[in-house]
Structure formats: structure tokens, C-alpha cells
Amino acid sequence: MPLYNTQTLKIYNSLSGEKETFKPILEGNIGMYVCGPTVYSNVHLGNVRTFMSFDVIFRYLLHLEYKVRYVRNITDVGHIVDDADDGEDKIAKKARLEQLEPMEVVQRYTVDFHEILKSFNFLPPSIEPTATGHIIEQIEIIKKIIDSGIGYEANGSIYFDVVKFNKTNHYGRLSGRNIEDMLANTRDLDGQSDKRNPQDFALWKKAEPQHIMRWPSPWSEGFPGWHLECTAMSTKYLGNHFDIHGGGMDLKFPHHECEIAQNEACTGQTPVNYWMHANMLTLNGKKMAKSTGNSILPREILTGENTILSKAFPASVARFFMLQAHYRSILDFSDDAIVAAEKGYKRLMEAIDVIKHLSVASKSTIDIASWKQSCYDAMNDDFNSPILIAQLFEGVRYVNLLNDGKETLNAADLENFSLAMNAFVFDVLGLEDEKAANNSNDKLEGVVNMLIGMRNQARADKNFPLSDQIRDQLIAFGIQLKDGKDGTTFSF
Numbered sequence: 001m002p003l004y005n006t007q008t009l010k011i012y013n014s015l016s017g018e019k020e021t022f023k024p025i026l027e028g029n030i031g032m033y034v035c036g037p038t039v040y041s042n043v044h045l046g047n048v049r050t051f052m053s054f055d056v057i058f059r060y061l062l063h064l065e066y067k068v069r070y071v072r073n074i075t076d077v078g079h080i081v082d083d084a085d086d087g088e089d090k091i092a093k094k095a096r097l098e099q100l101e102p103m104e105v106v107q108r109y110t111v112d113f114h115e116i117l118k119s120f121n122f123l124p125p126s127i128e129p130t131a132t133g134h135i136i137e138q139i140e141i142i143k144k145i146i147d148s149g150i151g152y153e154a155n156g157s158i159y160f161d162v163v164k165f166n167k168t169n170h171y172g173r174l175s176g177r178n179i180e181d182m183l184a185n186t187r188d189l190d191g192q193s194d195k196r197n198p199q200d201f202a203l204w205k206k207a208e209p210q211h212i213m214r215w216p217s218p219w220s221e222g223f224p225g226w227h228l229e230c231t232a233m234s235t236k237y238l239g240n241h242f243d244i245h246g247g248g249m250d251l252k253f254p255h256h257e258c259e260i261a262q263n264e265a266c267t268g269q270t271p272v273n274y275w276m277h278a279n280m281l282t283l284n285g286k287k288m289a290k291s292t293g294n295s296i297l298p299r300e301i302l303t304g305e306n307t308i309l310s311k312a313f314p315a316s317v318a319r320f321f322m323l324q325a326h327y328r329s330i331l332d333f334s335d336d337a338i339v340a341a342e343k344g345y346k347r348l349m350e351a352i353d354v355i356k357h358l359s360v361a362s363k364s365t366i367d368i369a370s371w372k373q374s375c376y377d378a379m380n381d382d383f384n385s386p387i388l389i390a391q392l393f394e395g396v397r398y399v400n401l402l403n404d405g406k407e408t409l410n411a412a413d414l415e416n417f418s419l420a421m422n423a424f425v426f427d428v429l430g431l432e433d434e435k436a437a438n439n440s441n442d443k444l445e446g447v448v449n450m451l452i453g454m455r456n457q458a459r460a461d462k463n464f465p466l467s468d469q470i471r472d473q474l475i476a477f478g479i480q481l482k483d484g485k486d487g488t489t490f491s492f
């Protein structure tokens with residue numbers, strides 16, 4: 001029997017504002033879409049926190065033995081700077097400032113995004129589509145929205161008629177807004193826009209002569225609206241109706257609201273059963289902003305090259321810190337907070353190491369089954385990682401009692417306890433034992449240095465076949481040697 005059949009998972013649905021018992025559309029299978037980054041700058045810490053929240057959700061669903069198709073896009077078209085329909089494309093602006101091709105900007109920051117997420121031990125999504133790779137699909141959706149009577153053309157651009165849509169649907173249901181209030185709080189257009197209504201949003205924009213990124217379409221040479229890409233990619237890979245759609249709280253309006261409207265206009269049905277939104281990250285009690293200097297990049301946490309923190313911190317410590325808050329809560333990042341998190345992280349890793357050496361007894365004096373279920377109960381309650389961590393520290397207390405001989409576990413319970421601790425710490429929370437990893441690297445470096453010594457001796461003895469064989473074998477394992485005047489160095 002799959003593990004998901006033994007657990008009742010509840011998810012807070014932003015659409016209803018309530019926790020709901022999760023039931024997938026297709027039993028045992030889950031389709032999940034999460035809005036990815038716009039790759040025009042280095043990924044910031046707030047992004048990492050959002051994606052980490054969904055990484056843990058993905059991990060727990062896999063742990064429950066669901067088959068999950070996790071789609072997370074890359075926005076490489078670059079939506080407009082003010083997230084409206086006027087202004088300069090974010091990627092094009094960066095390309096102009098740095099005198100690069102737009103796709104050079106995309107490549108640079110996509111690589112940065114992947115490297116940062118890998119360093120924080122994220123699982124890769126099942127599919128990572130790009131907006132530029134789905135222009136055809138976006139054009140086809142626009143055609144359907146026009147056919148439905150909701151899309152209209154104005155001077156080569158296509159807009160979504162929000163007021164007309166709202167006559168039969170509820171635009172604003174996700175964000176708790178209503179169209180009347182939005183119209184009342186909006187200035188008149190004064191004939192300066194092609195839109196029929198201020199709330200209408202672009203499905204396709206005709207490119208101005210200076211606009212770099214452009215594609216042909218039936219209406220003009222231009223580019224798709226920001227909201228359209230996620231509708232195109234989510235429905236292509238997950239279908240018109242799928243289980244979970246996630247993203248940052250800041251995307252609820254207008255981005256996700258517009259997605260719902262596009263889907264309903266195009267297919268006649270609501271696209272998603274469960275909408276999930278992760279909350280923001282602050283720094284020293286204030287909003288993070290480069291302009292004020294109150295900001296820190298993920299890489300700067302790992303290197304210590306910043307003026308915010310007292311030292312460098314391993315990625316798993318930063319990850320552990322972030323998971324101490326529920327994904328829907330605002331989390332404040334500070335030096336004191338991450339120093340405290342490091343102490344807790346080390347206690348957890350030390351306890352897991354001690355478990356390996358605990359003695360087996362003939363009987364158990366701790367109810368491991370109840371403790372294990374309490375860990376599941378935490379995650380079943382809308383992925384409540386801070387409550388799970390509290391239960392894991394209850395497990396740490398058990399380890400200390402067992403190690404001191406004050407409590408005992410039989411062989412079956414000890415194995416169950418060890419497996420559960422490892423599963424929740426490493427598989428679900430995605431933490432890594434930094435000490436064990438460093439020890440492993442130290443041992444590997446020692447072996448490589450020994451082989452370099454053997455190669456140097458072979459070269460001194462003019463045994464060049466052996467010297468070349470050592471070099472070639474190391475290259476085969478991904479270890480590059482570099483001979484210099486100061487000796488031989490290597491890199492992985």
C-alpha cells in the first residue's frame with residue numbers, strides 16, 4: 001500500500017482561504033506548477049526561500065510515494081519592468097546596460113540560478129520549460145481567447161477584456177478583489193492607451209522599433225504578455241486542469257489572477273485545484289532592497305563576503321534556518337538568527353551520528369510509532385516544517401536518553417527510529433551533513449594527492465605510460481590535473 005494511503009494531507013488553498021484535505025485529480029499522481037525566476041539578475045535570497053518551500057513540498061509528496069510531475073519555468077522573455085504593459089523589458093534593459101545579447105543575459109543568470117539551487121541541495125523539477133521555447137503555444141492560446149470574445153486587438157497588440165470577462169466569471173477571486181473597487185480606484189486613461197479598460201492586460205504587445213526581443217505573430221511582430229507564458233507551459237505539461245500551482249505571495253495579484261482568467265476564457269474551466277503561496281523574507285526587520293544596502297545574495301552567505309553576517313555559513317545551515325518558519329509566514333533573516341540556527345543544526349547532525357552507535361535492548365521504553373506519526377502529522381498540516389523540526393528535536397532528546405542508558409529500544413524500533421530520523425532530515429527537509437561531506441572531500445583530496453605523488457615519481461623514473469595512465473584515469477573521474485612551475489594542482 002502506498003504511504004499516501006495511510007496519511008491525510010491538508011493544504012492551505014489560497015483560493016478558498018482554508019486548509020483543505022488534499023485529493024489529487026488522478027489517484028497516486030500529482031501535477032504541480034511553480035512560477036520560476038525571471039533570469040535578468042542573480043537569484044536573490046527571497047527567491048531561494050520561495051523555491052525552497054516548494055522543494056520541501058515536492059520532497060514530501062515524493063516521500064508519500066506519489067508520482068509527481070513538477071514543472072518550474074524559466075522566464076527568459078523578460079516581462080515589463082513595472083509588471084504592467086508599458087515600460088522596458090527587464091532582460092532587454094539588462095542587455096542594454098551590460099552591452100550583451102539578451103540571450104547572453106539569460107544564459108548567465110540561468111546558470112547562476114541552477115548553481116545556487118544545487119548548492120542548497122534542491123531537487124531539480126521534472127520539467128523546466130522556457131518562455132521563449134513556447135511562443136507558438138502562447139500564440140495559439142491568444143487565438144482561442146480572441147475567439148471566445150474576451151481578447152481584442154488594438155494597433156497590433158492584443159489585450160484581455162477584464163470587464164467583459166467579469167460579467168460571466170469572477171476576476172479577483174484569488175486575491176479577494178472585486179472589479180468595481182479596482183475600476184473606482186483607477187485614473188481615467190485619457191486616450192493614452194489602446195486598452196478599453198484600465199484593468200485589461202496584454203496578451204501580446206507589438207514591439208517598438210527599439211525593442212530587441214520580438215517574434216512574428218498574426219497581429220504584429222512583438223512579444224507575449226508576462227502572464228501568458230505560465231498558462232501556456234502549465235497546461236501543455238499538466239493539462240487544462242491540474243492539482244497544485246505555487247509561487248511567491250507577490251504573484252497572487254496580478255499574475256496568478258490573470259492566469260486563472262486566461263485559462264477560464266480559453267478552456268471554460270478553472271485550471272488549478274490548490275493555489276499555494278510562500279511568504280516573503282526580510283533582512284534585519286526590513287524589506288530587502290539593493291538600493292538601501294539592506295540586501296544579501298545567497299552566494300555571499302556561503303562565502304562570508306558581506307557586511308551583514310559575522311562569518312560564512314554552510315548552505316545546509318541556511319536551509320535549516322529557513323525551514324524553521326512555516327512557508328506562509330514572513331521570515332526575518334539576521335546574523336543572530338542564523339547563528340542560533342547553526343547551533344540547532346549541529347545538535348541535529350550530532351544526534352543522527354550517535355544513532356548509528358546506539359545499543360539494542362530486548363524491549364522498548366519509548367513509543368517510536370507515536371513519535372513517527374507526530375512527524376507525519378506536522379507535514380500533513382500544510383507542510384508545517386517548524387513543527388516537524390520540533391518533533392525531530394524530541395527525537396534528539398530520545399537519542400540522548402538512549403545514549404545515557406535511561407531509555408531502551410528493541411532492534412525493530414531502533415531501526416524504525418533511525419530510518420525515520422534520516423528520512424525526515426535528509427529526504428524531506430533536504431538537509432545535508434556538512435561535516436560528513438567535508439570529511440569525504442578531505443579523504444578524496446588525500447587520495448588524489450597520493451596519486452599525483454605516484455605520477456610525479458613515474459615521470460621522474462621516465463615511466464611515462466604509467467604517468468599518462470594515472471592522468472587519464474583521473475580525467476575519467478572528472479578530476480583535472482594542471483602542471484605548473486610550483487607543482488601539480490587539481491580541480492573537480
